[in-house]
Amino acid sequence: MKYINVAINLPVKNLFKQFTYAVPPQLDHVDVGWRVVVPFGYQTVEGFVTSLAAAAPAEYECKEILATLDTRPWFDAEMLATANWLSEYYLCSPAEAMRLFIPGKTSIKRQAVYNDEGKLIAYDYENKLKIKTRICFVVTKAGREALVAYNKRLRAQMHALEVLAEAERPLSGEELASVQVSAATLRILCEKGWSERSEQRVLRNSYANRTELKESLHLTDEQRQAVEAIGSAITEPHQETFLLQGITGSGKTEVYLRAAAQAMEAGKQVLLLVPEIALTAQIVKRFQAWFGDEVAVAHSKLSQNERADVWYKMRTNSAKLLIGVRSAVFAPFSDLGLIIIDEEHESSYKQDERPNYHARTVALKRAQLSGIPVVLGSATPDLESFYKARQGTYTHLRLLQRANGSMLPHVEIADMRLELQRGNKSVLSAALNDALLQTAVQGEQAIVLLNRRGFSTFVMCRDCGESIVCPHCAVALVYHSAGEAMRCHYCGNTAPIPDECPNCHSRRIRFFGTGTQKAEAEIAELPEIRILRMDQDSTVKKFAHEDILKSFSSGEYNVLLGTQMVAKGHDIPNVTLVGILSADSTLNLPDFRASERTFALLTQAAGRAGRGDRAGHVVLQTYDPDNPVIKLAATQDYDAFAASELEIRQELGYPPYTEILKITVLDKEEVRGSSLAQRIVNFLQTLQLEHPEQELLVLGPFPAIVAKVRDLYRMNILVKCPQMELVKRALWNSEFKECRNVFFDVDPVSVV
Structure with missing residues (x-):
């Protein structure tokens, strides 16, 4: 019997352990990288195969996997290596890291199964991802022979055969109907063996028919030099990171277009990351004008099924260029050859939920594993990127003039x-x-x-100075004129505008900000x-x-x-x-x-x-x-x-001169949360004493700037160290790693 180790895909942060399952003979092809359906307790869940096991475990009964979710491994070697690195670097479980690579947090929907007496007996499942298909038709050899013989009395059938014979691909019923081929005619052709019908997958595309005319601008000398430098890393593939620093209006997008064209001409795929969904529309239009249907788009407003179709396009090489926000960095690629990160300094590339990955850091890791170039573009580069360019770690490319010759405002x-x-x-x-x-x-x-956002920043009583705050968060509510309500921008709680102050009952309430x-x-x-x-x-x-x-x-x-x-x-x-x-x-x-x-x-x-x-x-x-x-x-x-x-x-010991780890403890009881936070600080201070050569600095615990969100008190600890590996390793082997209310933010973009 074959045995595999599986990371269980459940929405919990402390399930670091992997479980061994047996592989039945009919699924003997399952190996590392496959997505499988497994029994887990009384549930049926999705799992990721992380490795092969030598034997069944002695401490628990080894169950068999039930099914696979795909017809091939979901994770290739590069994706697995990235997921393993991400788990270690960001201190999250393997399942948390691996689920980032799938379109949606899970691919199956569990359903409770009850007996006749209404008692729960098990959980069944269905695949959440629905493949959209359509019926298509092709002409057969017999159909071509019938077309050569041409029977004038069968005019409708002959017309249909002509349309099918001229097409270079299967045609759908809708396409055939648009050229006056009826469903009845198609049914007769199939009955005669002159045509065959098949079911083909339809890939959803929210950005179809949104193209514009291609605009190819004359490159400035600065742009040309940048394109040539990037092109050398594409044509002779090697990992090199370019910081493309260009003033606003200097034509960085034109450089992206030319570099992407070179990569695609070499048969490679391209990933272009943008920080905001608001930026996708304009940049998508420009790239679609150049590359047409070779462009796929991924962002947070897509449905899970639409995202799955985008992932399928990239995996099967049906599309050559993917434009997306930060989660697009986890897309499966057939042959990735170039990564471009526009506005690389933007904090929106950092995930604010666990695991708190930074898309730029993940992209650089994937590029390293694949041996391909990365272009970081910005008018105002992240200071850490600028420092690396100044130190020679990155190749610094500069665009100092606006592309159209205009002056800065x-x-x-x-x-x-x-x-x-x-x-x-x-x-x-x-x-x-x-x-x-x-x-x-x-x-x-x-x-x-x-x-x-909102109408006024806060509402305050002019007699006692009391602000109207969210009952669940330590933050003022914001007045929104739409709906005449006050809203919390942290938990979404809404409340009516008060007639009087909740503290002193004064009716002298005023909107400020x-x-x-x-x-x-x-x-x-x-x-x-x-x-x-x-x-x-x-x-x-x-x-x-x-x-x-x-x-x-x-x-x-x-x-x-x-x-x-x-x-x-x-x-x-x-x-x-x-x-x-x-x-x-x-x-x-x-x-x-x-x-x-x-x-x-x-x-x-x-x-x-x-x-x-x-x-x-x-x-x-x-x-x-x-x-x-x-x-x-x-x-x-x-x-x-x-x-x-x-x-x-440098004077204060902040990045790029040191690394930072922010640890946050959440608890409904403030005293209990503070106590746990202090235990973590004591643990780190002991590590500090044991390794004085590491220049380890522990700050806190102290309340977060918004000390309570969704009824949970938040305590922060900051750790500074030139090399954070020692601290990460110690925490990985500590009791705190699996605490449900302890969160690790590696390389935080904010320390408040």
Whole structure:
């Protein structure tokens, strides 16, 4: 009997153990990498075969696997190696790592089976992934002979045979009906043996028929040099990481297109990662114009079945180029030859749920295992990437000029302290107000960035100062005018607007701060303004991002207001003005990356202006106009910012000069959670004493900046170490690894 070890795919974080199963003779082909259906207790679950076992286990009864979920192994050698690395690097179970590679958290749906007395006896299952098929027809040899003989009395049948004979592929009933071939005629052809019918898989494509004409631009010298450098790593395949640093509007996408074309001409597949679903529409159009049906798209708004079809295209080489958000990094490829990561600095590449992987880190690992190049593109690179380029670990490619020869926009800093002194209580400074009016009169367009959703940021009692907070989270509720309700942006809890203060019962309740809905209402009052809002509330529906951008690009609206998603990647020639409200809102967060995030967001937002043949203008509103980060963002001087910030990072011992691990303990009881967190700190401090040469630093425990979410108190511990392997190994072998309420965030993008 053959035995295999299986990682059980259940939604639990502490199931690190793998279980041995017997393989029945009819499934003897099952080996490492297969997905199988196995009995587990009283359940029927999906499992991943991780290795072969020498014998049956002595400590428990060895059950047989029930079935397979595919006709071939799901995981190839590279995917298995990546999953094993991911489990060790991010301190998660093998099953947690492996389920990232499948389209959906599980591929089977369990169903309870009851006896006649209503007693549960077992769980049955069905495959959640539904393959879409259609009936197709082909002409047979006998049919071709009948067509040569041609019987004029069978005109309809002869016509059908002509259509089938001319086709180079099987034709569906719908396709044949469109050329006047009826179902009755097809039935007769099959009865005579002149045609054969078969069932063929239909691959869903939400982006079908969305192509535009191919636009091939003349490369600048800088772009050409970048394409040649990347091309050398494609034509003579080897692992090399390129940091493509280009100012906004310098034509990084054109470099991506040329590099992708070279890889595809060499018979290779390409993965292009983008940070936001909002960015997929415009970049997909450009790539589809070049490569047509060779392009597949994956993002969070696709259904599980649509995602499964995308994964099938890449695995079977039916598509050559995959564009997707961070989860696309786990797609199965037939022959991957190039990975491109656009806006590589974006924090949205980091998964905020366990396992807390970073798509860029995973992509670099897959590239290393496959021996292929990676292109990291950004106008404001992640400081760790920039440091590696400066050290020579990455090949640094720079685009210092805009591709169309235009200048970077003029940036005007509006001091909101002076605006208040002058009696201006609007969300708009006088400068931005005037600029919006002028832009509308001239028939041009503007983008306004405000990084807050909702109508007002918080609601407060003017008598006692009490804010209206979420009963489940330690955070203020945000007022949303749509639905006249208050909403928690952490747990989604909604509550009606109170008539009186819950603390002192005063009726003097006031709305404070500004959200996108309030800003929208105020800007809409300006003459000639036709405003459109894009934030999480307005983009719930599938393709909502694309529809909003299409309406704006067409000129139907002349102002686009939104959160971060309006600041990145959009290339709309008629946008000549960008307004940035509350430019310093994220600057003073207690996080070592606050300055970097602020600089990147302001620079990216400013870069949306003046990308056509008209000069761009940016109004940057702030209460801290003398802050060096604000000033450097206004001049878009990345190198000066990076030099200053890296010096601070080195002094304080932050990445890239050290590695960080954030440990979070969650508990319904604050005291119990704090006690467990302190035990972890004691464990790490003992490790610190045993290895003084490691420069290990343990900070905490301390409450998270939002100390309670969904009724769970959150305690954080920060660990700093130049090489984190010792700490990871110690935690892997500790009791804390399998604690359900302990979470490890390796290389966190935020320490709060």
